[in-house]
Amino acid sequence: ELREKQAALNLELAKVEELRKSMQAxxxxxxxLDKEIDLTQLRLERAEKLTTGLADEHRRWGENVENLxxxxxKLIGDVFISAACISYxxxxxxxxxxxxxxxxxxKCKEDGIEVSETFELETIMGDPMTIMxxxxxxxxxxxxxxxxxxxxxxxxxxxxxxxxxxxxxxxxKSVRNRPADLQIVRMSDPSLLRTLxxxxxxxxxxxxxxxxxxxDPIFESIVTNEVISNKG
Numbered sequence: 001e002l003r004e005k006q007a008a009l010n011l012e013l014a015k016v017e018e019l020r021k022s023m024q025a026x027x028x029x030x031x032x033l034d035k036e037i038d039l040t041q042l043r044l045e046r047a048e049k050l051t052t053g054l055a056d057e058h059r060r061w062g063e064n065v066e067n068l069x070x071x072x073x074k075l076i077g078d079v080f081i082s083a084a085c086i087s088y089x090x091x092x093x094x095x096x097x098x099x100x101x102x103x104x105x106x107k108c109k110e111d112g113i114e115v116s117e118t119f120e121l122e123t124i125m126g127d128p129m130t131i132m133x134x135x136x137x138x139x140x141x142x143x144x145x146x147x148x149x150x151x152x153x154x155x156x157x158x159x160x161x162x163x164x165x166x167x168x169x170x171x172x173k174s175v176r177n178r179p180a181d182l183q184i185v186r187m188s189d190p191s192l193l194r195t196l197x198x199x200x201x202x203x204x205x206x207x208x209x210x211x212x213x214x215x216d217p218i219f220e221s222i223v224t225n226e227v228i229s230n231k232g
Contacts (some may be wrong), residue, residue: 077108077115078124084157085121087148094144122146125154137174140167158223160211171208176205186210193218 012028071078081104089097101119108115116124122131124145134149148168151158161168176182183209185195192208199206200222208219215223 018136057138074114074116077113077118080113081105081108081115082120082124084123086125086151089121089147089151094142097147099146111172127148134171134175137165137171139171139175145171156225169207172207181205184209187212187216196222 007088011153081101084104085097085101092100105115105119120143126146131139131146131149131217133199139145139149145167149171152172161172173182173184183195183199183204185192186209188210189195196218198204198207220226
């Protein structure tokens, strides 16, 4: 009888052990499922954020496409007005420049050429970071000065500066001397012609100070870009 009871006890203990193992397995499985739930929830939250971000990005790209499409339609007109500004703005004050621009814009509209509604040379042909660098280099922060700088940088003609306050000269000396390849000489300097010749040969930029309104014939071929190649 004792053996029977011992056998029955052992059987029950075995069942308890099986139940304990089963409970432990269920507990481990629950912990695994809890981790998967947390991970799935985290992925869901990230997916929602990504979806929202992509929706905002989609809207932003859509706006950019519309903006670029509009700019492309107006590109020819804007470039035409910009070329006119660079070619003819030079001797005029800001007020007269605005009048010229208004006339050109009006003519473009009459001829069916699309242009930007509010045309500004510094917006069309200028780069904000470059303009900021120019101003760090002592270029005055007004529209006329910025347009003058754009004409110097973008124009094909040799710039002639009427600069009684030396604002443009100061800016050019600052922005052109990195690296130090700007040669500066005065009209009265005996080494003028030698400096001119050296600058042409070595490709240096040359600033001639105290030029007169009547340009010396020596410089006519340079000003008019009459270049003669000499293989020797």
